[in-house]
Amino acid sequence: MKRLTEASTWAGFGIMAQVLANLVPGEYGIYLHGASAVAGALAGVIAEKGNK
Numbered sequence: 001m002k003r004l005t006e007a008s009t010w011a012g013f014g015i016m017a018q019v020l021a022n023l024v025p026g027e028y029g030i031y032l033h034g035a036s037a038v039a040g041a042l043a044g045v046i047a048e049k050g051n052k
């Protein structure tokens with residue numbers, strides 16, 4: 001659960017959603033595009049935690 005607070009995890013979710021959107025036929029792909037947009041937005045907002 002701790003990984004969900006990392007921006008790179010959300011970027012990965014966005015990439016996976018884009019891949020699935022290309023594989024899913026019909027109107028369901030639009031939902032995956034939306035999920036990708038949300039994951040990308042979260043990746044942009046969440047700060048990466050560097051080594052302290």
